[in-house]
Amino acid sequence: MSSKDTKPPELAPVAPAEADEPTRVPLAIEDWLTVLIMAALALITFANVLVRYFTSSSFAWTEEFSVFLMIVLALVAGSGAVARDRHIRIEYFSDSGSMARRRGLACFGALMVALLFGLIAVLSVRVVWDDYRFGETSPGIGVPQWWYSMWMPIISLAIALRAFGLFMRRLRGVVPGASE
Structure with a gap:
């Protein structure tokens, strides 16, 4: 038997990504902001x-602004994760037990996240x-610090x-994904 006669093994079909649950506010907001x-x-x-490569100097504002954008990115992506119910949990506890227990834990977890971020806001x-009151300025480029900090309560x-x-x-x- 030659190597031409052998067929490659069949690959298993790839499962499509889970569809998002319908929400009143479109999840595309977080996706596009990200x-x-x-x-x-x-x-x-x-x-x-x-x-930096061509002039041996750099823009002074890039590091400060990049750090700000990374913080906003983490918060916006966190918002999308919460809306999709993809936040961190111990699946041994959250996915075991009766349907009522799983639903209760899902409600408790979502409520605790809502309370935490409400408090942070x-x-x-x-x-x-x-x-704003004390006129704080950013350390790198000297713009008002509240330009950066005002996004924390909004996104929270x-x-x-x-x-x-x-x-x-x-x-x-x-609870989606639960079978019983």
Whole structure:
């Protein structure tokens, strides 16, 4: 038998990605913000590398702005993860037991995330107010610090609302992916 007569083994079909649950506020908001922030980070970094390569100096603002964008990226992606119910959990506990137990744990987890980020939103308003009131400026380029810190309560509130929406969906219905 020659090697020409053998057929390659059949590959198993790839399962499509799970569809997102319907939400009142489209999940595309977080998706597009993530894409735009990642693109901005890539462009800023690439521009800084080019400038440094050709001129032996760099833009002073790129490091400060990149750190800000990475923090915003983490928060925006966290909002998408909460809305999709992809936040960290110990699956041994969350996926075992009766359907009522799984649903109760899913509701409890979503409610705790909503409370945590609601608290962060409220407390970070104080930080923004202090930055504004005391005229704090950023260390790198000297712009008002509240330009950066004002996004913390806004995005934290968005995460809290996404978590509350997840809580309401779990309270009303069956936990997705559960079979019983």
